Amino acid sequence: MAQYKAPLRDMRFVLGELFDYSDINQMPGCEDFTPDVVDAVLEEAAKVCEEILYPINRSGDEEGCHWDDGVVTTPKGFKEAYDAFAQGGWTGIACDPVYGGQGAPKSINALVEEMICSTNLSFGMYPGLSFGAYAALHSHASDALKDKFLPKMVEGTWAGTMCLTEPHCGTDLGIIKTKADPLADGSYSITGTKIFISAGEHDLTENIIHLVLAKLPDAPKGTKGISLFLVPKFMVGDDGSMGKRNAVKCGSIEHKMGIKASSTCVMNFDGAIGYLVGEPHQGMPAMFTMMNQERLSVGIQGLGLGEAAYQGAAAYARDRLQGRALTGAKSPEKPADSLLVHPDIRRMLLTARATNEGCRAMGMWVARALDTAKHHTDPVKREEAEEFVQLMTPIVKALFTDWGFDNTNLGVQVFGGHGYIREWGMEQYVRDARIAQIYEGTNGIQALDLVGRKMPAKAGRNLRRFFHPVQAYIEANVSKDGLGEFVQPLAKAFMRLQQATGELAQRGMKNPDEAGAAATEFLRLFGLVAVGFMWARMAEIALAKKDDDPDGFYKTKLITAKFYMERVLPQSGALFSAIMAGSKTIMELDEDLF
Amino acid sequence: MAQYKAPLRDMRFVLGELFDYSDINQMPGCEDFTPDVVDAVLEEAAKVCEEILYPINRSGDEEGCHWDDGVVTTPKGFKEAYDAFAQGGWTGIACDPVYGGQGAPKSINALVEEMICSTNLSFGMYPGLSFGAYAALHSHASDALKDKFLPKMVEGTWAGTMCLTEPHCGTDLGIIKTKADPLADGSYSITGTKIFISAGEHDLTENIIHLVLAKLPDAPKGTKGISLFLVPKFMVGDDGSMGKRNAVKCGSIEHKMGIKASSTCVMNFDGAIGYLVGEPHQGMPAMFTMMNQERLSVGIQGLGLGEAAYQGAAAYARDRLQGRALTGAKSPEKPADSLLVHPDIRRMLLTARATNEGCRAMGMWVARALDTAKHHTDPVKREEAEEFVQLMTPIVKALFTDWGFDNTNLGVQVFGGHGYIREWGMEQYVRDARIAQIYEGTNGIQALDLVGRKMPAKAGRNLRRFFHPVQAYIEANVSKDGLGEFVQPLAKAFMRLQQATGELAQRGMKNPDEAGAAATEFLRLFGLVAVGFMWARMAEIALAKKDDDPDGFYKTKLITAKFYMERVLPQSGALFSAIMAGSKTIMELDEDLF
Incomplete structure (x- = not known):
C-alpha cells in the first residue's frame, strides 16, 4: 500500500519563502505562533496524521459506520484516534484561547488540515464539523451560550454539527420546513427532518451540539426567514452538568460512494429544545460569515487527497518495472524499466504535481488574507483582505476539489489495474474526493x-x-x-x-x-x-x-x-x-x- | 432510482439515417439481418436489458461476488438472468452460424452491447469475455478444437475467459512467467498464476474455457515467445461429455472499486492440461486479431454508462424543484423551478448528450468498417476498411471511456448530494465506468x-x-x-x-x-x-x-x-x-x- 509523508518541505516553502510568514506572526493574536512554534506544530501534526490517522483510513473505509436504533458506532480505532487527537489539542488548534483554544492562524491551520485530509478525510470530518459549529457560535451566540458550550467543544469532549439540508432542498435553503416554536422559558421547540448531516451522530464524544436552521412562526418567506438554533443532543445544566437526552435522534445513516467512516445522518428533531443563536431570521447571514473559512477547508480536502494520490502514484511508478523506454532500455540489467521512463506516466504525475503545489500556494495566499482580514491592525488592510477572500473563496473551493478529483484519478491510472483494486487504497481517494465537489455548495x-x-x-x-x-x-x-x-x-x-x-x-x-x-x-x-x-x-x-x-x-x-x-x-x-x-x-x- | 430506456430512436438514426445500413445488409453473411429483423432484434434487446439486466444492477453491486475455496457465486438473480439471456440467443448473436450463432454484423451488435453496458456492465462482462475467447478460437484454433468447444460457448452453456495478465506484468506481456510443457499426447501442462481474470470463475455455466498466454520451453524472449492455449475448467471427452476437473483453480477474487458483480479472479494453473491454439510463439498476433473488436466493445462500455447517467440526470433535473431561474421564476405557482432552468445544469446535460450521441455515431462508423473489412466482396474495400479500423480503434477505446467516465460524473453532479448516495445508483456508474479506462490496454x-x-x-x-x-x-x-x-x-x-x-x-x-x-x-x-x-x-x-x-x-x-x-x-x-x-x-x- 501507498505510504504518505507530509510534504513539510513544500509547506515551509509556501509559508516562509513564497510568502513572508512574519507578516502574519506580527499581527495581534498571532504572536504566539512564532516560526519555531510553527515548525514544531507542523512536525507534530505530520506525526499524528502519518501515525494515527493514516493507519485507520483503509480499514475505516472497509468497515464504515454502523447504525443501530439511533446509535452510530464509528469504525474500529476511530474512538481511540479521536481521543489522542483531542488530547493533543488538535480540536482546538484554531480556536479562541479565551475558550481554551490555541488560536493558530489559518495560514498554519490550513497546512494541518491538508495533512488530515491526505491521511483520513472521513476522520477529519468529525473535528471539521465541530469547528464549523464552534465558529458559528463564536461569531453569533450570546456570551451565556458561548461560555456554556464552547470550552467543551474546543477541548473536543463535545462535538458539533451544521444541520442545513432537508430532503427537498439543499442548495435552495429558502424552502426549508423545519420549524421553531417559542417556549415560555425563552427556548424553542424544534421540529423537522434534516438530511446529509455529517457527524450528526457518533460515539466519539459525550455530547453533540447541533446548529440547526429553522423557521420561526412569523418568519418571512425565503432565505430571509431562517433562524439559527443550538440544539444539544444531551441537555446541559447551568453548572455544565449533562442532563437528559434531547428529542433529536439519528433516523438512519447514508450508504455512500466514499468517506464511509464519516457518518452522514438523517436527523429527526421532534420537539427538541433549542436556543436561538443571534437574531431571529438572521440564520443565513450567520452561516455565511463562516462559509469562507469552510469553503477554503473543503478546497483543501481536494488538495489533500490529490497530494496523497500523487505520492502513492509517484512511489509506484518508481518501483514498478514494466516495459522499456521508447528510446531504448534505461535499465538493461533489469527485466524491465521503471514506469518513470514513459513520458505519459510523467505527464500524469507532473499534472498532479503542478496542480497540487499550485493549489497549496494559492491556498496559502487566501489563508493569509483570512488572517489579515481578522487580525490586521489597519482597517483598510482588513477590508482589502476581506474583499480578496470574498472573491477567491468560490474559486478555491471549486478549483481545488475539481483538480483534487482529477488527481486522484490520475493516481489510479498510474497504477493501472491495481489502482482499481481496493487494497491498494488508490480508488478510495477517488471515492472520498468526489464529495468535495458537491458539498458546502456544489x-x-x-x-x-x-x-x-x-x-x-x-x-x-x-x-x-x-x-x-x-x-x-x-x-x-x-x-x-x-x-x-x-x-x-x-x-x-x-x-x-x-x-x-x-x-x-x-x-x-x-x-x-x-x-x-x-x-x-x-x-x-x-x-x-x-x-x-x-x-x-x-x-x-x-x-x-x-x-x-x-x-x-x-x-x-x-x-x-x-x-x-x-x-x-x-x-x-x-x-x-x-x-x-x-x-x-x-x-x-x-x-x-x- | 433512475430508469433506463434504450435510446432506440437515436440508434435507428445512426444506423439508417446517418449511415446507410443497406450497405451492410447486402454483404455476404449479413443478408439475414434485414432492416425488419434488425428492428426486432433491437426492440427485443431493449426489453431484455430494461427488464432483466437493469433490475439486478444495483443489487449486484451491493452484494458482489462470493468466493469460497475456489468456488465463485454470482449475486442473487444473475444465474437466472444469464439463463434467460442465453436462451434468448444473446450469447451467440454475433457468432458464426456454423457453430450455432446468429451472425449479426458488428453494426448491430455494437448497439446491443451499448444497451447491455447501460443496464448492467458487470453482467455483460460474462458473455463479453466468452465472446472474446470464442473469437480468438474461431480465428486461430484447429477445426477439431473449434468443433469441440465452440458450439457450447455459442449457446452459452459454457463460458470463456482471456488469461493474459500476471502479478508482475499487465501492459508488458513479454515478461510473463506462465509456462507450457509439452506432454506425450500433444497436449501441454500449463503452470503459472494469472491475475485480473474477468469471469475466471463463476456459477453461470457448466464449464469455463480459459484462453491462456504461456511460454513454451524453447520460447524466444519477449512478446515473440508467447503461445496461446485452451485450458478447460472441466476436461471434455471426444464425444463432448464433461470429464474430470482440470488443475486450474480460482485462488481468490479481487475487491474492486466497481463492476462488483463481475468476478475478477486470480487463476492458478498447476499443471493444467491445455491445447495449443494456432502456431507456437504466435500467441500475441492471435490476441491482436481480436483486439480491435474488443477495444471497440470496451469503448462502448463507456458510452453505455455515459448514456445511462445522462438519462438518470436528465430525469432528475426535470423532476427536482429547487431554486429559481436567474431570469425570474419560470414556475411561479410551484415552490421552486426545475433544475432545468439553470444554465449550468443544462451545460452538464448537453455536454453528456453531445459526447454520448457523438460517440454513438462514431462507434457506428467504426463498426461498419469492421463489418466491411470482414464481409465486403471487394478486397480493396476490405483492406481500406481494415486500415480505417486499425487507425480508429485506439481512439474509440480511449475517447469513449474517458468521456464515459466524465459523463457518469456529470450525472452525479446534477444529482448533487443525492448523487453521492448509493441507493440512487448514479455513483455506481462512476465506479463501474472507471475500469474501462484501464483494462484492455490503459x-x-x-x-x-x-x-x-x-x-x-x-x-x-x-x-x-x-x-x-x-x-x-x-x-x-x-x-x-x-x-x-x-x-x-x-x-x-x-x-x-x-x-x-x-x-x-x-x-x-x-x-x-x-x-x-x-x-x-x-x-x-x-x-x-x-x-x-x-x-x-x-x-x-x-x-x-x-x-x-x-x-x-x-x-x-x-x-x-x-x-x-x-x-x-x-x-x-x-x-x-x-x-x-x-x-x-x-x-x-x-x-x-x-
Missing part, C-alpha cells in the same frame, strides 16, 4: 457565486484585489531574462481573463443566463490564472536559489512551473471560447427534449 | 498505439482513410448556407489536427519521447475532430429534415450539434498547445525527484 453554485455575487459586488472592487497585483507583477517581470518565459504565458492567459471578465460583466447585466452559462468555465479560467501567478512567483524564487539546491527542490520547482505553463495554463484558450459562446444554445432546448 | 497505451504504431504504419496509409473523407467533406460543405456554421469550427479543429499530425510524425522519428509526450493529447484531439465530423454530418441531416419533426428529434440534434461546436470542439486549441510543448520538460526531471 461547484456549479460556487461558479454562480463568483459571477453573480462576488464579481459585481462593490462595483467590482473585489476584482481589483486580484487584478491589480497580478497586472503589476506581469508588467514588472514579463521582459526579465529567465523569468520572462514563465510570465509570458501568464500574461496571455491573464489577458483572456480580463477580456472574459469585461464581456461577462456587460452581458450578465443584460441577461443573467449569460453569466450562468459561462460561470463554470469562467471560474476555471480565473483559477488557472491565479495558480499561474503562483507558479510564476515560485519560479522566480527557484531561479534565484537554484545554485544552492542540494536536494533538487528548486530544480523541481522550475521544471514543474514550466510544465504548468506549457501544458496546463493553455487550457485558458478553450475556456475562453466556451465563455464567449454565450447562453443561446444552452437555453434553446425545450425542457421535455432533454 | 488509455495511455491506446495513445501510444495510435502515435507509435497506427499512424506510421503503411507509410501513413491508415491516416488517409480518415483524413481524405473528412477533408473532402469540409471542402464540399464549409461554405454552405446553414451547414457552414457547423463545418467551419470543424475545419479549424481539423487544420490543427493535420498540423499536429505532421509535426508529430517528424519529431517522433527523431525522438520517440516526442511522440510519447504528446500521445494522450493527440489522441483526444483526433477524437474531438472525428466526433466533430459526425456532428457536422448529423447536423446536415437534421437541417434537411427539420421541417418534418413532430417529436423535436432533429431540432434537438441541431442544438446539440451547435453545443458541440461551441463548447466541446474548441478544446482542440488547448490540446494543440500541449502537443506542441514537446517532451523536454516532461523528460527533464530526475526519477528520484518525483
